[in-house]
Amino acid sequence: MSEIGTSIIQFIVEEQRAHPNSTGSLTGLMSDIVSSCKKIAHLVNRSGIIGLGGAAESENVQGEVQKKLDIITNDVMVDHLNWTGHLAGMASEEIEEIIQIPDEFPKGKYLITFDPLDGSSNIDVNISVGTIFSILRCPEGVDNPTVEDFMQKGTEQVCAGFCVYGPTTMLILTTGNGVNGFTLDRDVGEFILTHPKMTIPEDTAEFAINMSNQRFWEQPVQRYIEECVQGVEGSRDKDFNMRWNASMVAEVYRILTRGGIFMYPIDSKIAKQGGKLRLMYEANPMSFIVEQAGGLSSTGHQRIMEVQPTGVHQRVPVILGSKNEELNLKAVPPVSLLLVGLQGS
Ligand code: AHM
Numbered sequence: 094m095s096e097i098g099t100s101i102i103q104f105i106v107e108e109q110r111a112h113p114n115s116t117g118s119l120t121g122l123m124s125d126i127v128s129s130c131k132k133i134a135h136l137v138n139r140s141g142i143i144g145l146g147g148a149a150e151s152e153n154v155q156g157e158v159q160k161k162l163d164i165i166t167n168d169v170m171v172d173h174l175n176w177t178g179h180l181a182g183m184a185s186e187e188i189e190e191i192i193q194i195p196d197e198f199p200k201g202k203y204l205i206t207f208d209p210l211d212g213s214s215n216i217d218v219n220i221s222v223g224t225i226f227s228i229l230r231c232p233e234g235v236d237n238p239t240v241e242d243f244m245q246k247g248t249e250q251v252c253a254g255f256c257v258y259g260p261t262t263m264l265i266l267t268t269g270n271g272v273n274g275f276t277l278d279r280d281v282g283e284f285i286l287t288h289p290k291m292t293i294p295e296d297t298a299e300f301a302i303n304m305s306n307q308r309f310w311e312q313p314v315q316r317y318i319e320e321c322v323q324g325v326e327g328s329r330d331k332d333f334n335m336r337w338n339a340s341m342v343a344e345v346y347r348i349l350t351r352g353g354i355f356m357y358p359i360d361s362k363i364a365k366q367g368g369k370l371r372l373m374y375e376a377n378p379m380s381f382i383v384e385q386a387g388g389l390s391s392t393g394h395q396r397i398m399e400v401q402p403t404g405v406h407q408r409v410p411v412i413l414g415s416k417n418e419e420l421n422l423k424a425v426p427p428v429s430l431l432l433v434g435l436q437g438s
């Protein structure tokens with residue numbers, strides 16, 4: 094079922110019916126995620142009025158100052174997901190340890206990782222923020238999952254998605270069968286299919302990178318961006334445009350609709366921590382979506398979804414977006430480093 098106007102619940106129930114042996118648990122879990130996103134959309138939208146703007150007096154496990162809404166949206170996710178019996182455990186950007194399902198509730202067969210409010214530095218300036226999630230299977234026979242049970246490659250994801258709280262609230266979803274986009278109809282409180290079978294345009298002349306890090310980049314990245322900036326006067330023979338929202342959900346949504354390349358590469362400032370973005374709840378779900386929409390996603394050395402995780406909060410470099418732009422990159426020897434590992438993906 095992929096008719097424009099279908100509600101997200103009807104859509105996921107129809108997807109479940111395509112799998113006759115399905116127990117309905119994934120459908121139930123996705124329905125819980127949809128409820129959390131609606132609640133978060135409401136809170137983000139009203140944050141200024143109800144006093145939820147600004148910083149909290151705490152730091153998260155990454156040592157980053159938390160916004161009040163980082164903490165509140167994390168609680169919304171946990172409170173919506175921990176009692177319905179679909180999950181065996183959760184991991185969140187905002188919580189250091191694995192979040193266990195309380196003993197009074199039944200355990201399910203899935204694990205979830207999430208960033209409850211990505212791009213939260215943008216809340217106070219009224220720029221789009223979002224929620225990113227990734228669903229994995231809990232290993233057979235495991236009731237109280239540990240970090241090791243979450244250490245599954247991105248290729249093992251069952252479902253991934255993100256919600257972007259922008260001029261409209263949109264939820265983008267993949268279960269490995271393409272990518273579909275739903276818009277929240279606030280009047281009826283339902284996400285409606287508005288963007289069926291999203292595909293990333295293969296060609297682009299738009300790149301997104303935080304240029305203030307330029308002096309810290311590795312040589313191949315320096316070279317690639319320099320060629321983009323040279324435009325028609327350089328070897329690329331076309332003019333490029335640049336965007337940087339500092340909100341990955343907004344950048345990936347833009348790339349899904351009109352193409353582009355998004356880069357948060359490794360640089361000498363962040364080399365010790367392995368990158369800026371987190372593998373398990375940012376890079377992997379976004380890579381699953383981008384690949385399902387016909388794009389590519391790499392660390393610069395390896396396909397992101399083939400990186401073996403070593404920690405729930407592990408960081409990786411991220412380069413993702415339009416296929417032909419990445420193939421163009423591959424053709425240029427000095428930047429080929431960026432795309433090693435994408436062949437055959
Ligand atoms: P966050 O999860 O703490 O919000 O950090 C992730 C965000 C991404 O959405 C965005 O691409 C990046 O951080 C922006 O980083 P910078 O401020 O260095 O440009």
Ligand code: MG
Nearest residue numbers: 208211212375
């Ligand atoms: Mg984030």
